[in-house]
Amino acid sequence: MVDYENSQGNPQANTPRAVVLTWDVRLESAVRARGEYQELHHARPGWALLQLTQDLGLARLPVGAPATAMALEELSARGTELFIGIGTAGAISDRVSPGDLVVCSAALRDEGTSHHYAPSSVFAYPDPELTARLRDELPSAVHGSSWTTDAPYRETVEEIAKYRAEGIITVDMEASCLFVVARAIGVPAAAAFVVSDVLHGDQWEPHFSTADILPPLWALFEAASAASAFALREAVDPLVERGEV
Template sequence: MFDHHGHTFGLCGGFGVGAPAAALVLEQLITLGATRFVTVGTAAALSPDLLPGTLVVCREALRDEGVSRHYLPPTASIRPSPDLTDHLVRTIRATRVPARSGPTWTTDAPYRETEAEVAQYGASGVLTADMEAAAVFAVAAYRAVHAAAVFAAADTLVNRRPHDTQTTQRALHAALPAAFSALLAASTAPHRGQ
């Protein structure tokens, strides 16, 4: 935790992988008074032209995990907080790292993506597969706080392009200060709500 211009910020990591771990940490931070969250992580590319190390700001998460259903009625997808996401898009653009924005497919079963699902979601414009976004957005919506997400494409489920750890790490290192800047901008700007 640290203070910056009258606002308290925190950075969490190493708490586990997947929707249940993310929801647990979010619930605990909300209990402590946190109201805005940006998750920064990795995701697998579902688009053949999405190269490793590209940053993807999540605009929508397809709910194919179990956690979000414990917070909100079932729907096909959930969206992040619009204001915070817009701030995140602007700060990510300033990093000069290749970036896009679009939907992700959230699943909490590692390595269980089928070729048919990958083809279906990729053909419909879904950019990535992740393990947390839908749950984070559902917890945030239920608790009336704000959440957004950005991923570094770490590998691909489409054409089995080799994993590029260095490029992914550089993208993550650029995403962290961008996330902080987005949180700072969102905390000082008037907002439209969830």
């Protein structure tokens, strides 16, 4: 795809070494409001790609696994070395409430895209070192697993009860794909969520539009930025010691 775009007169700039992925327009708007970014050209309609520093970028994507896989493929081909996904998720465990933060420890592979990248398995796992850095930046966050699904309107009472009994904390639409595709292409990835709706009571309780969701989203963004910077420094330091940079 990169070669195709170049051949069509749409040269694709190199991308930052670390990219924070989000599927939330509010977070993109908050980042833009700071005014400290450069918009990078990207061929995909409906995507946004912002360079925030020399090494850090933000990509806002359409929701779901397919767009996530495409973003990882294309951004890694243009130079991105690590990804952290941040967004909202539903709570299926009563351990968390709206506005709480969750660092994802594993993701149940109930979406279709990741199965084109690796043999089927129950769970996908994030990069442990990058996840540890993210947890260091979010000491109050819950650390637990998520259920990744393509079909949010087909989450049944029986499924929710089953996965809750198995200790799963949240439900999302991208994490398992993010982890599997990242591993397949050889880059580290991690993910964290803000709880935006609750599915562990008698009724669904949406809190997507409440004012108390954006501050924790911003906290995730700052934590992901700091964790990315730390991971990049760790990647460079051994090379410096060996005189390779």
